[in-house]
Amino acid sequence: xxxxxxxxxxxxxxxxxxxxxxxxxxxxxxxxxxxxxxxxxxxxxxxxxxxxxxxxxxxxxxxxxxxxxxxxxxxxxxxxxxxxxxxxxxxxxxxxxxxxxxxxxxxxxxxxxxxxxxxxxxxxxxxxxxxxxxxxxxxxxxxxxxxxxxxxxxxxxxxxxxxxxxxxxxxxxxxxxxxxxxxxxxxxxxxxxxxxxxxxxxxxxxxxxxxxxxxxxxxxxxxxxxxxxxxxxxxxxxxxxxxxxxxxxxxxxxxxxxxxxxxxxxxxxxxxxxxxxxxxxxxxxxxxxxxxxxxxxxxxxxxxxxxxxxxxxxxxxxxxxxxxxxxxxxxxxxxxxxxxxxxxxxxxxxxxxxxxxxxxxxxxxxxxxxxxxxxxxxxxxxxxxxxxxxxxxxxxxxxxxxxxxxxxxxxxxxxxxxxxxxxxxxxxxxxxxxxxxxxxxxxxxxxxxxxxxxxxxxxxxxxxxxxxxxxxxxxxxxxxxxxxxxxxxxxxxxxxxxxxxxxxxxxxxxxxxxxxxxxxxxxxxxxxxxxxxxxxxxxxxxxxxxxxxxxxxxxxxxxxxxxxxxxxxxxxxxxxxxxxxxxxxxxxxxxxxxxxxxxxxxx
Numbered sequence: 212x213x214x215x216x217x218x219x220x221x222x223x224x225x226x227x228x229x230x231x232x233x234x235x236x237x238x239x240x241x242x243x244x245x246x247x248x249x250x251x252x253x254x255x256x257x258x259x260x261x262x263x264x265x266x267x268x269x270x271x272x273x274x275x276x277x278x279x280x281x282x283x284x285x286x287x288x289x290x291x292x293x294x295x296x297x298x299x300x301x302x303x304x305x306x307x308x309x310x311x312x313x314x315x316x317x318x319x320x321x322x323x324x325x326x327x328x329x330x331x332x333x334x335x336x337x338x339x340x341x342x343x344x345x346x347x348x349x350x351x352x353x354x355x356x357x358x359x360x361x362x363x364x365x366x367x368x369x370x371x372x373x374x375x376x377x378x379x380x381x382x383x384x385x386x387x388x389x390x391x392x393x394x395x396x397x398x399x400x401x402x403x404x405x406x407x408x409x410x411x412x413x414x415x416x417x418x419x420x421x422x423x424x425x426x427x428x429x430x431x432x433x434x435x436x437x438x439x440x441x442x443x444x445x446x447x448x449x450x451x452x453x454x455x456x457x458x459x460x461x462x463x464x465x466x467x468x469x470x471x472x473x474x475x476x477x478x479x480x481x482x483x484x485x486x487x488x489x490x491x492x493x494x495x496x497x498x499x500x501x502x503x504x505x506x507x508x509x510x511x512x513x514x515x516x517x518x519x520x521x522x523x524x525x526x527x528x529x530x531x532x533x534x535x536x537x538x539x540x541x542x543x544x545x546x547x548x549x550x551x552x553x554x555x556x557x558x559x560x561x562x563x564x565x566x567x568x569x570x571x572x573x574x575x576x577x578x579x580x581x582x583x584x585x586x587x588x589x590x591x592x593x594x595x596x597x598x599x600x601x602x603x604x605x606x607x608x609x610x611x612x613x614x615x616x617x618x619x620x621x622x623x624x625x626x627x628x629x630x631x632x633x634x635x636x637x638x639x640x641x642x643x644x645x646x647x648x649x650x651x652x653x654x655x656x657x658x659x660x661x662x663x664x665x666x667x668x669x670x671x672x673x674x675x676x677x678x679x680x681x682x683x684x685x686x687x688x689x690x691x692x693x694x695x696x697x698x699x700x701x702x703x704x705x706x707x708x709x710x711x712x713x714x715x716x717x718x719x720x721x722x723x724x725x726x727x728x729x730x731x732x733x734x735x736x737x738x739x740x741x742x743x744x745x746x747x748x749x750x751x752x753x754x755x756x757x758x759x760x761x762x763x764x765x766x767x768x769x770x771x772x773x774x775x776x777x778x779x780x781x782x783x784x785x786x787x788x789x790x791x792x793x794x795x796x797x798x799x800x801x802x803x804x805x806x807x808x809x810x811x812x813x814x
Contacts, residue, residue, distance in 0.1 A: 228251075228252040228253075228255040228256045228282055229252060230281070230282060231248050231251060231252045231279065231281070232245075232248055232252075232278070233281075234277065234278045234279075234280075234281025234282060235248060235274065235275075235277070235278040236274055236277045236278070236315040236318075237271070237274050237315055241271065241562075242269070242270055242271070242560075242562035242721070243270065243559050243560045243562060244270065244274065244275065246559075246560075247266065247270070247275060247557060247559045248275065248278055250558075251264060251279060251531070251557050254555035254557055255282070255529060257555065259553060259554060259555040260528075260529060260530065260549075260553040261529070261530045261531070261532065261549060261553060261554040261555070262279075262529075262531050262532070262554070262557060263401075263533075263534075263537050263540060263543065263554060263555070263556045263557065264531060264532065264557045264559065265534065265535065265536075265537050265556065265557065265558050265559060266533055266534070266535060266559035267535045267561045267563075267746070268535055268563075268715035268718070268719060269562070269563055269715075269719055269720055269723075270559050270561075270562070272399055272400075272533045272534075272535075273306075273309070273310060273313065273399060274315065274316075275533060276299060276399050276531070276533055277299070277315075277316055277318075277319065277373075279297075279395065279531045280297040280298075280299050280319075280372075280373045280395055280397045281297075281372070281373070282297075283296050283372070283393065283394040283395035284296075293394075294392055294393055294394040294527070294528055295393065296371075296372050296373065296374070296393045296394060296395075297372065297373050297374075297393050297394060297395035297396065297397060297527075298373075298374050298375075298376070298381060298390075298393050298395070298396045298397065298526065299374070299375040299376075299399070300375070300376055300377065300378050300380075300381040300396070300397070300398055300399070301377065301378060301398065301399040301400050302377065302378040302379070302400055302403065303400050303663065303664040304377060305664040305665075306399060306400055306664060307321060307323075307375065307376070307377055309666075310375055311375075318371070318372065318373060319373050320364075320367050320368040320371045320373060320374055320375060321364070321368065322364050322365050322367075322368040322369075322374060322375070322376050322380065323364070323376070323377070323380065324341070324377075325340040325341035325361050326339045326340070326341045326342075327339070327361075328340045328359075328360040328361035328364070329360065330344070330359070331358060331359060332344060332353070332355065338464075340359065340360070340361040341467070341471065342464045342467050342468070346462075346467045346471075347461055347462045347463070347464065347466075347467050348460065348461045348462070349457070349459070349460050349461070365389060369390060378398065378404075378407060379411060381522070381523075381526070382408075382411055382522035385521055385522040385525070385526060392525065392526050392527060392528075393526065393527050394527060394528050394529065395527055395528065395531070396526055396531075397531045397532075397533070398523075398530065398531070398532045398533070399533050399534075400533070400534055400663070400664070401532035401533060401534045402534035402536040402537050402538075402543075402708055402712075403708075404519070404523075404532065404547050405514065405515075405519075405543075405546035405547045406705075408515050408518055408522070408523075409511065409512055409513065409514075409515055409689065411518075411522075412479075412511075412512045412515045412518045413509065413510070413511045413512070414442075414476075414479045414480065414483055414509070414510040414511075415507070416429070416441075416445065416507060416508040416509070416510070417506075417507030417508070420472070420476070421445070421476065422452070422469045422472055422473055423445075423448050423449060423452055423473070426448060427444070427445050428505045429441045429500070429504070429506075429508055430504055430505075431500070431503060431504040432498060432500045432508050434498070435487060435497075435498055437498075438483075438487075438498040438508065438510055439483070439484050439487050441508065442480040442483055442510070443480070443484055445476070445480060446476070446480040446481060446484070449473045449476050449477045449480075450477060452473055453470060453473050453474060453477070456469070456470045456473075457470075482518070483496070483510055486517060486518075489517075492517055493514070493516050493517065493548075494513065494515050494516065494517055494518070495512070495513040495514065496510060496511065496512055496513070497510075497511050497513065497688040497689060497692050498510050498511070498688075499511070499688050509688075511688060511689050513689055513692060513693065514545075514546060514548070516548030517548075519548050520548060524548070524549075535711065535746075536707075536708040536711050536712055536746075537556070538707065538708060538741075538744040538746070539700075539704060540554065540556045542700060542701065542704065542744075546701070558746075560748070561748035562721050563718060563720075563721050563723070564721070565748075565751050565752060565755060566755075567718060567721075567723065567724040567725075568714070568718045568724070568727070568752060569726050569727070569752070569755065569756075570714070570727050570752050570753060570755070570756040571726060571727065571728045571729065571756065571758065571759040572729055572735070572756050572757060572758050573593045573597075573728045573729065573730055573758065573759065573761070574729060574730060574731060574732040574734065574735060575589035575590050575593060575730055575731075575732070576589060576731075576732055577731065577732055577733050578611075578615075578678060578680065578730075578731040578733065579733070583615070586731075587615065587618055587619060587678075588622055590619070590678055590730045590731075591619055591622035591623055591626065592626075592764055593676070593728065593730055593761075594608060594623060594655075594676055595623065595626055595628055595764060595765075595766050596762055596764055596769075597674060597728055597761065598628060598631060598655060598769035598770075598771070599761070599762040599765060599768045599769045600674075600759070600762055601653070601673060601674050601771075602653065602768070602769070602770075602771035603653050603771055604670070604672075604673035604674060605647075605650075605652075605653050605654055605655070605656070605670065605671065605672045605673060606653075606655040606656070606673070606674045606675060607655070607658055607661070607667065607674075607675040607676075607716065607717065608655060608656065608657045608658060608678060609658060609661065609662060609675060609676065609677045609678060609679075609713050610657055610659050610678050611659065611660075611678055611679040611681060612659060612679075613636075613637065615678060616634060616657045616658075616659050619657060619678065620634050620657055626769075627770075628769045628770060631653065631654055631655055631770055632654070632655055632657060633646070633647045633654050633655065633656045633657070634656070634657040635656075635658070635659070637659075640658075640659070643656075644656070644665075648667075656672075661716070662709050662710075662712045662713035663709075663712045663713075665716050666719055667716050667717050667719070667725075668719035668720060669719075669720075672716065672717045672725065673724070673725050673726070674717065674725060674726040674727070674728070675713070675716060675717050675725070675726070675728070676727075676728045676729075676730055677710065677714075677727065677728070677729050677730060677731070678730050678731060679730075679731045679733075680706055680710070680731050680733035680734045680736075680737050681706050681709040681710065681713075682702065682706045682733075682737075683702060683705050690702070703737060703740045703744075704741060704744050706737055706741070707737060707738075707741040707745065710734065710737070711746070711749050713727075714727050714749070714752070726759075728759070729756075738753050
């Protein structure tokens with residue numbers, strides 16, 4: 212599918228795109244769904260390998276995804292050499308949770324990583340499957356494996372028409388016999404596919420990630436050749452330690468975790484060394500060792516085309532990628548290793564009235580590091596005035612970083628509006644978010660990195676503030692390398708994509724409404740620079756943007772009639788688990804990690 216790969220190289224696929232309407236799971240269409248299905252059908256029927264579906268918030272992307280997945284060839288429709296069935300995958304754990312709970316999507320058979328399932332053996336019922344006796348004891352013969360929740364879900368998903376999983380699990384199972392290639396692959400929330408792939412392929416080498424670190428501390432790593440040499444030496448040490456563990460009859464839970472981490476490490480290091488030594492590889496690698504000799508090393512890929520080919524593109528005959536923010540077809544294709552000649556873009560119109568999703572210009576100056584101390588107190592005053600304007604409505608503040616969140620909260624507390632505030636740390640973000648969503652009080656939540664995968668329909672939230680233009684961190688070596696290569700279009704598109712995602716958090720249906728206040732003047736510059744890549748429906752919002760009529764600053768009027776409980780009264784005890792009607796698994800992710808941290812243990 213990369214380079215000069217064309218649809219002529221493929222076996223016939225997507226046997227009957229016309230049945231996309233029959234496969235639509237809802238009893239009726241809403242908005243532009245019917246028109247979108249027709250456009251998707253026509254795009255596949257024209258022979259495209261990949262169809263990008265740019266569908267805004269509230270367009271029912273999951274329902275469209277289900278209809279596309281249903282077009283895959285079934286077992287009775289082709290020869291034994293032809294692929295059948297489909298995958299549904301998404302980078303976001305919360306999106307998979309929503310799929311698992313949606314009765315219209317009940318035939319999407321969800322499988323998660325082992326650490327999301329509990330062992331059912333006596334005395335092990337609080338043990339995750341990745342630490343159960345079958346993982347600890349050599350040649351352990353489990354008498355109840357057929358009832359094991361993980362292996363049961365895996366068997367069901369592997370034998371049904373549509374297997375649903377996170378993108379991390381999907382990538383990690385590339386090459387497995389259990390989840391081999393299928394006819395159709397559908398990727399929901401696919402806008403960051405290249406970024407996710409880069410993150411998955413990044414290798415962090417340090418005391419927290421390398422179990423044999425004390426015996427393998429690196430010397431000075433000045434360049435990629437040094438990194439490749441160190442990676443090979445580390446892989447050899449990891450191999451010897453794994454062999455030692457395999458000789459033991461029984462392992463402790465800690466030794467199981469060590470073995471699994473070492474196996475993953477060996478796989479990652481082998482991939483890097485092989486790709487780096489390959490003269491035909493298109494991957495650009497960068498390496499960081501900020502603390503010098505003996506310090507941690509990070510090896511990062513840019514545009515990991517080869518990685519995506521193996522983990523995504525070779526997994527299906529046809530692919531559908533859905534998102535509200537695939538902003539530029541050619542740039543997206545270049546980033547993920549696709550030939551744009553074999554890719555179609557389907558545009559789904561927005562059905563939410565523009566007047567229900569207003570943007571307000573409350574810019575107070577730049578929020579770059581050198582201007583932040585001057586600008587942030589002004590933004591704090593604007594937040595107070597917004598609280599006054601919404602005395603009985605919940606609000607969300609996109610703080611961009613914990614440093615900004617901490618300083619902003621301190622300023623707001625000094626203004627006397629602390630009783631209406633909630634916030635979170637990296638360790639308790641899920642619990643605090645859940646508590647805030649459950650309260651009926653008009654509390655204001657100071658959030659970090661919640662621009663995506665957050666559904667705040669109706670009274671869950673009526674207004675929000677974006678404190679800072681979310682440009683990629685230029686201190687990241689991958690970002691610096693891209694800018695050195697002149698990829699400024701990528702830089703602005705990445706920030707715009709995050710802003711558009713953030714704006715969609717507070718309005719989720721045609722009859723919903725929510726206001727977004729823009730506080731960083733750099734956002735206005737971003738809109739100018741990235742105008743060519745804006746979807747028409749978002750450009751319409753930008754064109755209508757104006758200063759709001761906010762009350763005069765009066766902190767006492769900002770307390771409203773709501774909560775004085777703050778953010779510490781989590782009414783769910785901080786629990787991260789959720790019961791499910793159609794799955795015996797649960798998303799057991801650490802709130803301090805990325806949303807896909809729960810899915811690496813797959814086999």
